[in-house]
Amino acid sequence: MAYEHANVHESHSSSQSTCTSESSQQHADSPLAHDSAAHSSPAHGSADRFHHSLAQIQHHAATMLSRTNGADDTYPSRARVLSVEGSDPIGGAGTMADMKAFTAHGVFGYAAMTCVCAQNTQGVTDIVNMEPDFLREQLISVSSDGIIDSMKIGMLGTPEIVDCVRDWLVDLLHDYERRGLPRPWIVIDPVMYAKSGDSLLTPEAEQELRSILPLADIITPNVPELAALAHAGAHTAAGIGAADTASAPDTASTPTMPRTWDEAVNMACVVAQDLGVRVYAKAGMFALQASENHAADKQLANSESNTTDACEAESALQCNDACGVEPAMQCNDACGAEPTMQCNDARGVEPVMQCNDVLVEPAALCSESGSSAQAGSPRITTLYGPRVETVNVHGTGDSLSSSLAALRPRFLDWRETAQAAKDWMVGAISGANDLHVGKGHGPIDFTWESAPTSRLFTDEYWGILSQAAAQHRDGAHNPTATQSQQESASHDATAHNATSTLASRYPAEYLEAYVHALIAAASEASDASDRAFFIHCASNVSAQIPAAATGYRHCAYDGDVTHTGSEHDGKRRGECSGECRGKCSGKCSTVSDALRAIADQHSLGLLAAALLPHFWIASLEYGPTLADSEADELSDITAHIAQIANREARLASHRDYQRMIDTARELTRLEYSML
Ligand SMILES: Nc1ncnc2c1ncn2[C@@H]1O[C@H](COP(=O)(O)OP(=O)(O)O)[C@@H](O)[C@H]1O
Ligand SMILES: Cc1ncc(COP(=O)(O)OP(=O)(O)O)c(N)n1
Numbered sequence: 001m002a003y004e005h006a007n008v009h010e011s012h013s014s015s016q017s018t019c020t021s022e023s024s025q026q027h028a029d030s031p032l033a034h035d036s037a038a039h040s041s042p043a044h045g046s047a048d049r050f051h052h053s054l055a056q057i058q059h060h061a062a063t064m065l066s067r068t069n070g071a072d073d074t075y076p077s078r079a080r081v082l083s084v085e086g087s088d089p090i091g092g093a094g095t096m097a098d099m100k101a102f103t104a105h106g107v108f109g110y111a112a113m114t115c116v117c118a119q120n121t122q123g124v125t126d127i128v129n130m131e132p133d134f135l136r137e138q139l140i141s142v143s144s145d146g147i148i149d150s151m152k153i154g155m156l157g158t159p160e161i162v163d164c165v166r167d168w169l170v171d172l173l174h175d176y177e178r179r180g181l182p183r184p185w186i187v188i189d190p191v192m193y194a195k196s197g198d199s200l201l202t203p204e205a206e207q208e209l210r211s212i213l214p215l216a217d218i219i220t221p222n223v224p225e226l227a228a229l230a231h232a233g234a235h236t237a238a239g240i241g242a243a244d245t246a247s248a249p250d251t252a253s254t255p256t257m258p259r260t261w262d263e264a265v266n267m268a269c270v271v272a273q274d275l276g277v278r279v280y281a282k283a284g285m286f287a288l289q290a291s292e293n294h295a296a297d298k299q300l301a302n303s304e305s306n307t308t309d310a311c312e313a314e315s316a317l318q319c320n321d322a323c324g325v326e327p328a329m330q331c332n333d334a335c336g337a338e339p340t341m342q343c344n345d346a347r348g349v350e351p352v353m354q355c356n357d358v359l360v361e362p363a364a365l366c367s368e369s370g371s372s373a374q375a376g377s378p379r380i381t382t383l384y385g386p387r388v389e390t391v392n393v394h395g396t397g398d399s400l401s402s403s404l405a406a407l408r409p410r411f412l413d414w415r416e417t418a419q420a421a422k423d424w425m426v427g428a429i430s431g432a433n434d435l436h437v438g439k440g441h442g443p444i445d446f447t448w449e450s451a452p453t454s455r456l457f458t459d460e461y462w463g464i465l466s467q468a469a470a471q472h473r474d475g476a477h478n479p480t481a482t483q484s485q486q487e488s489a490s491h492d493a494t495a496h497n498a499t500s501t502l503a504s505r506y507p508a509e510y511l512e513a514y515v516h517a518l519i520a521a522a523s524e525a526s527d528a529s530d531r532a533f534f535i536h537c538a539s540n541v542s543a544q545i546p547a548a549a550t551g552y553r554h555c556a557y558d559g560d561v562t563h564t565g566s567e568h569d570g571k572r573r574g575e576c577s578g579e580c581r582g583k584c585s586g587k588c589s590t591v592s593d594a595l596r597a598i599a600d601q602h603s604l605g606l607l608a609a610a611l612l613p614h615f616w617i618a619s620l621e622y623g624p625t626l627a628d629s630e631a632d633e634l635s636d637i638t639a640h641i642a643q644i645a646n647r648e649a650r651l652a653s654h655r656d657y658q659r660m661i662d663t664a665r666e667l668t669r670l671e672y673s674m675l
Contacts (some may be wrong), residue, residue: 190220
C-alpha cells in the first residue's frame with residue numbers, strides 16, 4: 001500500500017541549503033508559496049517524524065473538503081487536474097499523454113494547449129505555437145469555470161508562452177487566496193528536448209523558463225534538462241542573463257552533461273536549492289542508453305562485428321536520442337568506448353537492473369525537517385524501480401509529471417506521491433513493448449493497470465495452439481526426435497484404434513485434477529448457465545475416471561526409460577506389469593499441480609484459460625479417432641469454454657489478460673508434452 005513504501009529511503013545532501021527560515025516564512029505568507037506552507041500540517045512536536053501523523057491527515061482532509069466548486073459543499077468524487085501542454089498526434093506525449101494518465105489515475109482532466117506539434121515516435125517535424133492571447137483565453141476559460149485541484153505544466157516553447165502561463169498562474173493563485181480556496185498543487189516539467197533529440201524550447205525561452213519554476217511545488221527535469229538548469233543557474237548567479245531574462249543565452253558555453261547518476265543527483269540538489277523547489281530527477285536517459293546498448297550488443301553479436309565498429313556506427317544516433325544536447329559530447333560522456341560498462345558505472349550498484357529516480361527537497365520544504373534533516377541540507381529520497389528493457393519510452397517524462405499532479409491529491413506528501421507515480425510508470429513502461437505503436441521510441445501503456453484488452457482471447461490462443469501442434473507433429477515425424485518421443489508417438493499410433501474413448505488416454509489422477517478445476521470454475525461463475533455447464537463437464541470427466549484408473553499406463557506414454565516412482569521400483573520399460581495404471585507420471589503431476597494452483601486463485605478467467613488447452617487439444621488430436629457422439633460433445637465443451645474465456649478476457653485488465661494467455665500457453669506446453 002502506498003502509505004508504507006518500505007523502499008523509500010532518505011539521505012541528506014552535503015550541499016549547503018540556500019533556504020533560510022526567513023525566506024520560507026515569506027513563502028508561507030504568499031499565495032505563491034510552496035506546499036510546505038500552504039499544504040502541510042501546522043507545526044507540531046516530535047510526532048512530526050511520522051509523516052502520517054493525525055495532524056497531517058486532518059489537514060489533508062480539511063484541504064480536500066474545502067475543494068468544492070462553490071455551488072454546494074459536496075466533496076468532489078474526482079480531483080480536477082489541469083494539463084498545460086502541447087499536442088502529440090501519435091498519442092504518446094504532451095496533452096494526449098496527460099489526459100490518458102489522468103484517466104488512468106481516476107481524476108478529471110482539463111487541458112489548455114500551448115502549441116500543436118507535428119511529431120511521432122521518431123521525432124518532431126514542426127511546431128505551431130499558440131498566440132499568447134489565445135492561450136490566455138484557454139486558461140481563463142478553464143479557471144473561470146472549474147476549480148483546479150492540481151496542475152501539470154509542460155512544454156512552453158517560447159518566452160512569450162512562458163510569460164503568458166506564468167502571469168495567468170500568478171493571477172490564479174492570488175484569486176484562489178482571495179476566495180479562500182486551497183492553492184492547487186503545481187508540477188512543472190521543464191520540457192526542453194524530446195527523446196528524438198529535437199528541441200522543444202527556443203534557446204531564448206530557457207532563461208525565461210526559470211522565472212516560472214519557483215511557482216511549482218515540484219519540477220521534473222530529465223538528465224539533460226537538469227544539466228541545462230544547473231548550467232543556467234550557475235550563469236544566472238554569475239550575472240549572465242540575470243538582468244534581462246529575455247536576452248540571448250550564453251552560447252559560448254554549453255551545459256556539461258553528468259557522467260554518472262551521482263553527478264546528476266548533485267545537480268538536482270543545486271537546482272533545488274537554487275530555485276527553492278522540489279526536484280524530481282528522472283534517470284530514464286541512463287536506462288535508455290543501457291537498452292540501446294543492449295540492442296546494439298545483440299545486433300553486434302549477430303553480425304559478429306567488432307565492438308569498436310558497433311559503438312561508432314550506433315553511438316551518434318543513440319546519444320542524440322537519449323540526451324538531445326551536444327550529442328558528440330554526450331556520447332563520450334555517457335557511453336564512452338565501452339557503452340555497457342559506462343552505463344553500468346553511471347547507474348551505480350546493479351545499475352542495469354534498476355532505474356531509480358530521486359526526489360530532492362530543499363530543507364525549507366520538508367515538513368518534518370526538524371526531525372531527521374541536517375539543518376539546511378536538502379533531503380534526498382531515492383525512488384526505486386526496476387529498469388525495463390525497452391526503447392519504447394516516448395512520453396515517459398510527460399506521463400510521470402501528469403501522474404504526480406494526478407496522484408498528489410490522493411497522498412499525504414510528495415514523497416509518497418513520487419513513489420506511487422514511479423511505481424505506476426514501471427507498469428506502464430513494462431506494457432510498452434506489447435503496444436506496437438510507431439517505428440521509433442514507442443509510447444507507454446497508460447491503461448496497463450485497469451483497462452480491458454481489445455483483443456479476442458481465442459485469436460491469440462489459436463496462434464499459440466497451432467504453433468504447439470505443429471511443433472508436436474514435427475517432433476513426432478522428425479528423424480532427430482528423441483527416442484522417447486518416437487516411442488511415445490509410435491505407441492500412440494498403434495495402441496488407440498478409431499472409436500477408442502478418451503478415458504484410456506489420461507491417468508485417473510490427472511482427470512481428477514480436471515474435475516477439481518471444473519468444480520472450481522463452477523463456483524467462480526456468476527452466471528447460472530455457466531455453473532450448470534461446468535458441473536456437467538465435471539461429471540462427464542468424472543465418469544471417465546474408473547476406466548482411466550484401469551486403462552491408462554503412463555509408462556507407455558511419458559517416454560521415461562526407467563521409472564523411479566514407488567509403483568515401479570526402477571523397472572525398465574516393458575517390465576511394468578501394470579503398477580502404474582491410473583497414476584500420474586512426472587509431467588502429468590506438473591499439470592495436476594498447475595491446475596490446483598490456478599483453482600486456488602479464484603479467477604474464472606484463469607480457470608477458463610487453464611481448462612481450454614486440454615479440451616481443445618483433445619479435440620484436435622483425438623477427435624477423429626473418437627466415436628461421433630464423444631467427438632461432438634468434446635467440441636461443444638471446447639467451444640463453450642472458449643466462449644467463456646473470450647468473455648472473461650474482454651473484461652480483464654491487460655495484466656490479467658496476459659496472465660490468462662501465459663496460463664493457456666503453459667498448459668498447452670504441458671499437455672503436448674504428455675502426448
Ligand atoms: N527503461 C526504463 N525502465 C524503467 N523506468 C524508466 C525507463 N525509462 C524511463 N523510465 C522512467 O520514466 C520516467 C521518466 O523518465 P525519463 O525518461 O528520464 O523522462 P523524459 O521522458 O523527460 O526524458 C522516470 O520515472 C524514469 O525512471
Ligand atoms: C508536446 C510535447 N510535450 C512534451 C514532450 C516531451 O515528452 P517526454 O515525456 O519528455 O518524452 P519524449 O517525447 O521526449 O519521448 C513532447 N515530446 N511533446
